[in-house]
Amino acid sequence: xxxxxxxxxxxxxxxxxxxxxxxxxxxxxxxxxxxxxxxxxxxxxxxxxxxxxxxxxxxxxxxxxxxxx
Amino acid sequence: xxxxxxxxxxxxxxxxxxxxxxxxxxxxxxxxxxxxxxxxxxxxxxxxxxxxxxxxxxxxxxxxxxxxxxxxxxxxxxxxxxxxxxxxxxxxxxxxxxxxxxxxxxxxxxxxxxxxxxxxxxxxxxxxxxxxxxxxxxxxxxxxxxxxxxxxxxxxxxxxxxxxxxxxxxxxxxxxxxxxxxxxxxxxxxxxxxxxxxxxxxxxxxxxxxxxxxxxxxxxxxxxxxxxxxxxxxxxxxxxxxxxxxx
Amino acid sequence: xxxxxxxxxxxxxxxxxxxxxxxxxxxxxxxxxxxxxxxxxxxxxxxxxxxxxxxxxxxxxxxxxxxxxxxxxxxxxxxxxxxxxxxxxxxxxxxxxxxxxxxxxxxxxxxxxxxxxxxxxxxxxxxxxxxxxxxxxxxxxxxxxxxxxxxxxxxxxxxxxxxxxxxxxxxxxxxxxxxxxxxxxxxxxxxxxxxxxxxxxxxxxxxxxxxxxxxxxxxxxxxxxxxxxxxxxxxxxxxxxxxxxxxxxxxxxxxxxxxxxxxxxxxxxxxxxxxxxxxxxxxxxxxxxxxxxxxxxxxxxxxxxxxxxxxxxxxxxxxxxxxxxxxxxxxxxxxxxxxxxxxxxxxxxxxxxxxxx
Numbered sequence: 001x002x003x004x005x006x007x008x009x010x011x012x013x014x015x016x017x018x019x020x021x022x023x024x025x026x027x028x029x030x031x032x033x034x035x036x037x038x039x040x041x042x043x044x045x046x047x048x049x050x051x052x053x054x055x056x057x058x059x060x061x062x063x064x065x066x067x068x069x
Numbered sequence: 070x071x072x073x074x075x076x077x078x079x080x081x082x083x084x085x086x087x088x089x090x091x092x093x094x095x096x097x098x099x100x101x102x103x104x105x106x107x108x109x110x111x112x113x114x115x116x117x118x119x120x121x122x123x124x125x126x127x128x129x130x131x132x133x134x135x136x137x138x139x140x141x142x143x144x145x146x147x148x149x150x151x152x153x154x155x156x157x158x159x160x161x162x163x164x165x166x167x168x169x170x171x172x173x174x175x176x177x178x179x180x181x182x183x184x185x186x187x188x189x190x191x192x193x194x195x196x197x198x199x200x201x202x203x204x205x206x207x208x209x210x211x212x213x214x215x216x217x218x219x220x221x222x223x224x225x226x227x228x229x230x231x232x233x234x235x236x237x238x239x240x241x242x243x244x245x246x247x248x249x250x251x252x253x254x255x256x257x258x259x260x261x262x263x264x265x266x267x268x269x270x271x272x273x274x275x276x277x278x279x280x281x282x283x284x285x286x287x288x289x290x291x292x293x294x295x296x297x298x299x300x301x302x303x304x305x306x307x308x309x310x311x312x313x314x315x316x
Numbered sequence: 317x318x319x320x321x322x323x324x325x326x327x328x329x330x331x332x333x334x335x336x337x338x339x340x341x342x343x344x345x346x347x348x349x350x351x352x353x354x355x356x357x358x359x360x361x362x363x364x365x366x367x368x369x370x371x372x373x374x375x376x377x378x379x380x381x382x383x384x385x386x387x388x389x390x391x392x393x394x395x396x397x398x399x400x401x402x403x404x405x406x407x408x409x410x411x412x413x414x415x416x417x418x419x420x421x422x423x424x425x426x427x428x429x430x431x432x433x434x435x436x437x438x439x440x441x442x443x444x445x446x447x448x449x450x451x452x453x454x455x456x457x458x459x460x461x462x463x464x465x466x467x468x469x470x471x472x473x474x475x476x477x478x479x480x481x482x483x484x485x486x487x488x489x490x491x492x493x494x495x496x497x498x499x500x501x502x503x504x505x506x507x508x509x510x511x512x513x514x515x516x517x518x519x520x521x522x523x524x525x526x527x528x529x530x531x532x533x534x535x536x537x538x539x540x541x542x543x544x545x546x547x548x549x550x551x552x553x554x555x556x557x558x559x560x561x562x563x564x565x566x567x568x569x570x571x572x573x574x575x576x577x578x579x580x581x582x583x584x585x586x587x588x589x590x591x592x593x594x595x596x597x598x599x600x601x602x603x604x605x606x607x608x609x610x611x612x613x614x615x616x617x618x619x620x621x622x623x624x625x626x627x628x629x630x631x632x633x634x635x636x637x638x639x640x641x642x643x644x645x646x647x648x649x650x651x652x653x654x655x656x657x658x659x660x661x662x663x664x665x666x667x668x669x670x671x672x673x
Contacts, residue, residue, distance in 0.1 A: 005075075008082075012089030012282075012289035018249055035088065051249045053073035057094035058084060063072035113514055115382070116527075125527060131514050133385045134527035136408050139378035142342075142370065146382025146390065149366045150340055151515045172378070175371035 001064065002040050002052055008060035011035035015052035015061060021045045024052060076100035078109050078130040085123035089289020091246045091279035092120055092161075095188045096128070098252065098277075099159065102259040103130070106267070112155040115144045115183075117169070120194040120281075121161040138169025141176035141185065148183045155263060157184040163193045166202040166226045173228075180237030180271040184262045187228060189304065190279040198284030202226045205299055210284070225303060229276050233309035240265055241310040243276040245301050247293040251278075258308075265313065278304055318497040325460045326351035326490045328498075329419060329483075330359060332464040333391055337471055337502045338417070339365035340390040342379035344372055344398060347431040348487035349421035352393040363501075373398040377405025377418075384414040385526045387513030389471045389504065391417035395487070396425050396437050399445075406480055407446025410542075411528035413512075415474030417467065418452075419483045421490035424652035432652025433487035435572055438629035441484045442601040449539075451546050452482040453553060454601040456571045460494040462598070468499050473553070475510060477545055484600065486624060488573045488654065549602045556604035557596040560586065564593030565615060566668050569608070569634055570622040571597045574648075574655055578622045581661040590668055603633050613641035620667050622660060626650035 002024070009031060016024045016038055023042040031037050037060075040046060053061040075081070078100035084093040103112045109130060116124045118137035125134055135143040140158035148156040165173050165187050173185065192210060193199040200210040200217055203225045207216040217225075233241040240262050244255035255277055262273035278300055280292035287295060323331070330352045333341075341360055343353045353369065360367045366383075370376030376392050383390040394402060399420045409416050422437045424430035441454045453473055457463040463485060470481040509515050514524045530538065559579065561567065570578035575596040582592045597604045608619070619638055621628045628646035635644050647663035649655050 010083070010088035014089065014289065014293070017290060017293075033083065048072050050073040054249050054252050055094070057086070057089065057091060057097065059075040059079060059093075059097045059100075062074050065071055122529070125525075125529070129523060131524040132527075133382065133514060133525070134412075134529055135381065136378060136404060136528070139375065139381075139405070142375040142378035143382035143385070145368060146340060146342065146379035146384070147386050147514070148382075149368070150383040150386035150388035150390070154514075154516075171371050172375050175375065179368075 001043055001046050001048055001066070003062045003064060004038060004040070005060045005062070006031045006037040008058045009035055009037035010058055011037055012057065014055040014057070018051050018055050020049065020051060021047065076104045078103050078112065078128065080127045080129040082127050085126040086120065087283045089280070089282045089292065091190070092123065092188055094246050094252065095186065095277045095279060096124055096159070098256045098259055099157070099186055102256055102263055103155065105260060106263055108155045108263065111153070112157070113147060115140045115147065115156060115158040117158060117160040117164040119161040119164050121159050121164060121188055122195070124159055138164050138167070139172055140164070141169065141172040141181070144183045145176055145179070145181050148181060152182070155267060157186055157263070159186045160188070161194070162187070162189045162191060162201045162203040166228055177232050177238050177272050177274065178235050182266055182269055182271050184266050184273045184275065186259065187274065187276045188279045189276055190281045191225070191300065192281045192284045194281045194284055198281070205303055208299070227304060229274065229309045232274050237272055238274055238310055239271040239312045240273040242308040243278065243304060243306045245278040245296060245306045247278070247280070247296040251306065278306070318499055320495060320497055322493055323460065323496050324351055324491060324493050325463060325485065326421065327355045328460050328464050328496050329467050330355035331498060332467040333417065334359055334363055334365070335499055335501045336468040337389040337504045338391050339363070339504070340380065340383035340388045341392065342368040342370045342376040343392045343394060344370050344376050346395045346398045348423060348433070348490050349393050349395045349419070351490070352419065352421070373401035374405065377402040380416050381405055381409055381412070381414060384409065384416045385412070385513065386515045387509035391419065393419035393421065395420065396422045397428055399437065399440065403446040406452070407448050407450060408528040409480045410446070410450040410452065411448065412526050413478040414480070414526065415471060415478055416480045417470045417474060417483065418480055419467070420485070422484060422486050424650065430652030431487070433573065433624065433654065434650055434652055435486055435574060435624040436629070436650060437484060438600060438623070438625065441482055442603070445482065450542060451601055452480045453549060453599060454482045454484055456484045456598060456600050458489070458572050458575050458596065460489065460492065461496050463489065464496050464498065479545070484572070486573050546602070553599060554602050554604050555598035556607050557598060558607055559594040559596070561593035561595070561611070563591050565591040566618050566620060566664070567593050567595055567611060567616055568620045568622060568664060569595045569630065571600060571630070574622050574624050577655045577657060577660050580657055581664050584661060585664060585668070592664070592668070605637050608634055608637035616642050618642050618667055619644045620664055621646045622655070622663070623648045624650065624655055
């Protein structure tokens with residue numbers, strides 16, 4: 001399950017492109033610094049594969065262990 | 070234990086890098102490798118000048134900021150003065166392959182026991198996108214507005230190929246950070262280089278192909294495609310030298 | 317207890333550095349200072365230190381920057397053209413507040429100049445060792461023994477101020493042999509390392525960082541602090557030798573090797589009945605302003621600046637203190653031509669007998 005730190009996000013879209021389940025989408029809200037940030041639209045389908053976190057330049061995505069969050 | 074966590078060697082604040090800049094990804098990988106090796110308290114980041122120098126704004130481990138191109142010289146002094154610390158330079162292509170060529174070649178040739186992280190984005194990002202020693206043929210910059218012309222500016226320098234011809238370096242490898250696989254390989258490579266340094270093996274050199282959405286005048290996603298079609302064919306990822314393999 | 321030896325200036329400086337705690341040297345070959353790196357290349361490993369022959373002066377000063385950041389007593393040496401190459405690094409040392417010793421065994425200039433001795437780097441040493449408007453203490457010893465004593469204690473100043481220390485001698489002092497009394501070896505223990513240094517993180521919960529780049533308000537604050545430090549130097553660290561000034565009607569001012577030749581001439585002319593004195597700045601920065609400013613100008617008829625460079629470089633500093641109260645004359649040789657007793661004697665005599673401009 002993805003935990004997206006919207007404060008750190010700069011909206012580059014890498015996570016959206018590489019998500020194998022295609023469940024990340026650029027949201028319609030801006031963060032404090034004006035960037036649109038992604039949202040997970042189907043948390044059920046998320047396998048916690050961490051590819052989104054891997055490609056995130058800012059380290060804005062974390063994947064906690066199941067049940068940790 | 071989380072599946073994926075933000076490393077502690079970078080502060081809990083946005084980086085100074087532009088959206089989609091792979092400098093911040095490279096910095097994150099270095100921080101992760103350090104943390105996984107339990108070296109967060111022992112690492113020393115020798116920071117250079119250029120966008121690579123933006124590390125200074127959010128690197129939370131110890132660092133020494135140095136003059137343009139001179140990070141390998143400063144690292145030589147630092148590592149020799151205190152061989153226990155995990156010392157690495159973090160340099161861009163203008164810094165390492167232009168103004169700092171003498172320092173990088175000589176440090177590599179002496180086999181200094183530190184690691185060089187070389188982020189190659191083919192441009193002088195911080196100063197506004199001038200032509201770098203690694204700018205591709207035909208690639209436009211503010212000092213080559215019609216595209217780099219080899220007749221007057223020569224050809225992009227392939228640093229891994231050059232460094233790997235030297236006798237002393239122990240591990241020389243290039244990775245492209247525009248795909249999950251490239252990123253994961255890069256982290257393994259960085260970790261391996263750090264492990265070799267900690268074992269006192271000698272000079273290790275990691276080149277990371279990065280991008281510059283701002284000065285390439287592309288969206289972040291477009292830069293990833295540009296890297297596939299232009300950068301990677303010229304700067305081929307791979308391990309150029311690994312003395313551990315033959316051992 | 318000390319140890320007496322007959323040593324060449326450059327080698328004595330190298331040995332004094334080791335005894336003063338130096339454990340890292342990086343440098344690049346250039347005449348006439350080569351005996352310093354040559355000596356340290358074998359001597360430093362003997363005491364657990366490290367020597368690197370850098371690929372350039374530029375690299376060498378940055379190696380010193382790296383070692384100094386770890387709290388290690390580090391130094392480099394060079395000669396005039398090489399010091400120009402180190403200028404960038406010296407400015408960075410000052411900006412990053414790192415202690416280090418830099419020795420200039422100077423030679424004729426400008427350009428590649430000559431390899432023979434000269435004092436043509438006074439202005440560089442005292443006014444602009446690099447960009448950005450900073451100063452270092454600049455010592456100018458005139459005997460091998462004095463060079464040894466100054467080098468030996470240079471890191472005490474450098475670490476006190478967190479600022480580089482600069483020693484300016486000429487190729488002559490670097491290459492003559494004199495008897496020296498070598499001081500005892502200082503022991504620097506790991507626990508004596510300064511708190512700000514990056515030698516270890518363990519147990520320290522704050523981030524160690526050393527940087528030559530700052531944002532505006534911080535940089536201005538640091539510049540103000542440096543300004544205060546330079547003022548403090550003027551109060552506490554000025555060193556000067558004053559010789560026979562009490563009744564002097566003419567005062568010769570010279571530093572380094574030039575002062576030795578000048579002193580001989582002063583003694584000889586005194587024997588002939590002329591009322592002459594000598595002021596020898598030992599620190600060129602801070603400059604011994606008061607010694608010159610507070611002379612009794614109702615008696616002093618002229619000041620003679622003698623330097624091994626043409627035109628004289630110290631003259632402006634002298635004139636600022638004389639403030640037009642008497643004429644200032646200059647005499648010098650340059651480009652590697654040495655001052656000799658007769659030439660200096662004649663030049664001074666010409667002034668005091670009224671023939672000089």
